[in-house]
Each structure stands twice: as C-alpha cells, then as structure tokens.
Amino acid sequence: MQSSTSDPEARLKARALALGFDAAGIARADEAIWAPGARLKEFVALGRHGEMAWMETTLERRSAPTAMWPGARSALVVAMNYGPDHNPLDTLSETETGNISVYARGRDYHDIIKSRLKQLAGEVAQITGAEVKVFVDTAPLMEKPLAQRAGLGWQGRHTNLVSRDLGSWFFLGTVLTSAELTPDPEGADHCGSCRACLDICPTNAFPAPYQLDARRCISYLTIEYGGPIPAEFRAPMGNRIYGCDDCLAACPWNKFAAHASESALFARAELKGPGLDELAALDDATFREVFSGSPVKRSGRDRFVRNVCIAIGNSGGNSGQGRLVASLLPLLGDASPLVRGAAIWALARLDPARFAEEKARRQPSEHDRTVTAEWDETPA
Template sequence: MRTSISRAQNLRALIDREARRAGFDAVAVTTPNAIPLAPARLAEFVADGFQGSMGWIAETLERRGEPTALWPEVRSIIVLAMNYGPDHDPRAVLAKPGCGAISVYAQNRDYHDVMKGRLKEIAGKIVARSGSDVKVFVDTAPVMEKPLAEAAGLGWQGKHTNLVSRAHGSWLFLGTIFTTAELAPDTPEDDHCGSCRACLDVCPTDAFPAPYRLDARRCISYLTIENKGPIPHEFREKIGNRIYGCDDCLAACPWNKFAQVASEAKLVARAD
C-alpha cells in the first residue's frame, strides 16, 4: 500500500515538474466522476437552443458530459492551464473605429498548436514513468474543460461561464491529459464571484439570460466566429469594430487585477 502511494506521489511530482518546464502556469488533478452536474446543465443548454448552429455540441452530448463515456478506462484527469493575459485592457481598441478588434487569444500563434505538443511531451513522461495509458485533449474533443478545471481547483466558472482564477483572472487556456493512472485529486475551488455582475452588465448584446448561463446565439464571439450565415441585424451595430471574437466579459472581471501578463512569447499579442 505504501509503495503504491509513494509511486503515485512520485508520479504527481513528475507531472508538476514537467508542466512547469513546459510553460504551463498551473496544473491540478481531478477524477472522471467529479462533474456530476455537468450533463444536466449541458442538456439544458442544448434543449434551450443556446448552442445555435454549433451542431456538434448536441451530437456529442453524452460523451461531452461524461468523461468515462469518452474513455471508459480513464481514472484520473490532469488539467493544465497556460496564462495568455494581455498587458493592457483589450477593450481600449473599441474606441478606435478605424481598427478591427481581434480577441486577445487570437493575436498570435494558435494556442492549440502551442499547447498540444507540450501536453504530449508530459503525457510521454507519464507513460515512461508509470506505464499508464494516456489521452491528450486541447479543446478539439468533447471534453468539458472548464467544469473539470473547477473540480481540480484551478479556478471557478464565473457568471460569464468562463474559468476565473485568483492568480490569473480570466486569461487561461486549458488542456487535459486523461490517464489510467490513479492520482490523488486536488480540492475543488469555491465560487468567489459574490454579488458582482460586472461581466453580465458589460455584454453589449445581453448574451447572458441569467448568471452562469450563456446564450451563444447572442454572443459576439459566436456571431463572429461560429455562426453559420449572416449576422442578425439586431446585433450588427452592437458588434461595433469587433471582427473576431470579444473579450468584454473577460476583461470586466475584477479578478483580473491579480492577473499577470502572459510569459509564453507565442501567446503575447503581435504588434501588427
């Protein structure tokens, strides 16, 4: 028993060490059964039609809401976060109608490319050390990264439905490593939004029908990236000079006063 505990502790120490070496700002562990409320909430989101034209959400409903439905053998889920915090308030460009506003996350390299190779390196070290099987995901598979990150203790899902961290504010990319290794889970994070509704009130298109609920059909990020067909007339003036995504609800979060600027050069906004 002590030997198995020691092995798990050594494996966790390796994961923490390799995550930092790979440029991740936070890493934590949770279990596949740690998000029991997620399936019902996701089903309600789809039933209300809030997914808009993103048909794949409904098509992958069962696998998305239940990690073991995606991979029955998974025993632990490692959630890793990389900070992409800007060095200024990204909403400043909204006062410059001659400029097109591009969401902070898309102002340099594709984060999928930046993160996936590094996740695979860490996963390879896990396999070499423990012999366990692994699967790596970065936002391209039916994985609910934000509820898993909350369960792992990296932050909490704020009223804008995005993850909020006391250390990094709203500016975090998430990736996961599913593994058959048995790892001790970390403590979930509490919700620290309190009575604040800054993220809800700042939304120009009223995309939040209630706190913690998002209607993607009214969200500027959805309308400028995922929407199939023309943008409805009612939203065109409100979109302003945003041409790709929107950072308003993220930037409005008071927890960003504790956020640091991204240290990964490939995620820092290019001057052009």
C-alpha cells in the same frame, strides 16, 4: 516546487510547470454523477448552442469524461496564461480598426499547448505506467468543469474559468489517464455578488448568472455563425471582428493577472489594430496568407469580411469615413452573398446618399432577385 519520487502527483505538476504551463491540478475523471453533463444537455435542449451542431451530435460523448473514454480515471489539467499587455476594452473606441479577441492575436494556441501536452503525457505514462490521452478543446471533453475540479479556478458568472492568480486570461489543456491519482481540492467560487461580466455584455447574452445563450454572444456570431448577422446585434458589435473580450476584461480578478510569458502567444503587431479598409480588401488567398498560423483562419474569408463590413458600418463620424466608404464599394458585387449583404448594410448606415446612388445604379429590372432583395432590406 518540491517533489519526491513517492509522490507522482507532485512530480507531474512540477513537470507541467517546467514545460511552461502556469498552473496544474488533478481531478477525478470517473465520477458516477457528472452534473456539468446535465447542464450541457439543458443548454442544447434550449437551443442556446445555435448553429454549433457538433455540440448536439457529440452530446452523449460530452456528458462525462468516461462517456468519451471509459478507461479514464484521473485528469491532469494545465493552464497557460495569455494575459494581454493592455486593457482590451480600450481598443473598442478605435473605430477605424478591427478588434480581434486577445487569444487570437498570436499563434494558434492549439499547436503550442498540444505539443507540450504530448510531452507531459509521456511523463504521466512513464511515471504511472498507465494509459493516457491528450485534449485541447477540439475534442468532446468539458475542460472547464474538470479544471474547476482540479483546483485551477472556478466557472464564473460568465461561464468561463476564473483564477485568483491568472484572472480570466488562460488556456486549458488536459491529460486523461487510467491512473488513479490523488485529486486536488475543487476550486471555490469567488464571484460573490459581482455582476461586472454580466452587465458589460453588449448583446445581453447571459439569461442569468452562470448561463450563456450563444446565439446572442458576439464571439459565437463572429466566429461560429455562418449567416448574415441578425440586425439587432450589428450595432452592438461595434468594431469587434473576431470574438469578444468584454466579459473577461471586466472581471476584477484580472488585477492579479500577469502578462503572457510564452512569446508565441504575444500579439502579432499587424493584429493589434488592423485597419478596417485593409481587411475589407482581403480575398481568399490573401486572407489565408495573412492569418496563417492564427486561430482567425478558421472563420474563413467570407465570414471574416462580413464582420469587417459590420465594423465599418459602425464607424460613422470618424476621420476615415471616406476611405472606409471606398473600401465597401468593391464588396457590393462580391461573389459571396454574405459579404454583399453586410457591405450593403454598412454603406446604408455609413453614407445613405451613396447607398441610394449605388442602389439605383445596380438594380436593373433583370437583376438577380437575391441581390435585389439584399438592396431592399431596410438597414437597422
């Protein structure tokens, strides 16, 4: 990319690419009217954020970039490709293994992107002499609308960002600055009449195009939601144990996407198709060890093993059924009621005769009422 010393925007975007980002663009961050903020307020008012209370408590700060930092004038938004080397939909039929979302199979992207963003922010400060702040989706900043305004793509019908060059597989990072930078043209919507992302969703999580009800989304249910998986969503989860890639993988624009070039984002071999029986055996210490440096760690052992049990319950009829049934038995008495309940449901679904046997054996009259209720729940 050519740049001149009199063109700070070109210099900054060239520097972003040199640091390993795959795209960079600039947006205004101080617009008087920030329509995405109004849409977010409606999303929360409808309760579609589910248990993500942090969205509600930080709603005003999320309403516009200047609501979080009044000094923000421009945003340098960058993208880093994490495109997989396979079609994630293919692994949904491998029912003895757990399906982990593509983005979570490598190292935690927050660490990778943030370190480079800090370098980029230093360049922004040096070139412009202005203040800077760095963000990688853990702060109350609506990065996808900013990325669209910076020309990196558009928010598709599934509400995620889509790029004509990178498809659906990329992370975002933002450097906000008090510098007045010239913005790039906003990304245009190229979804057309396509409904692939909406139609493939196994839980019908999209009430309408460009709208998401997180309470029905498998990514939310497997990562953010802390209770028992609602019965209506258990079977549709299939073998998805952390996140869901269906709406991303279905996007036709992915035919132009390249594989990730950043080696730290490559899938770890043990996370490409981990055996459900092995994952069911994880205690807290082993879980932390196995998923050290991985986004999966944030879900915690109990939530994760809950998801594994649901996947085992959905694995009926395969060659490993006996092995998977055996992996459930120790979890029937797990210290976590979240895990116990999921294991009981999975056993009832996978092996009704063994379920009846275990229920009769484990329910003496003086048994804890909570555990008794778990066994009495009608499996869906």
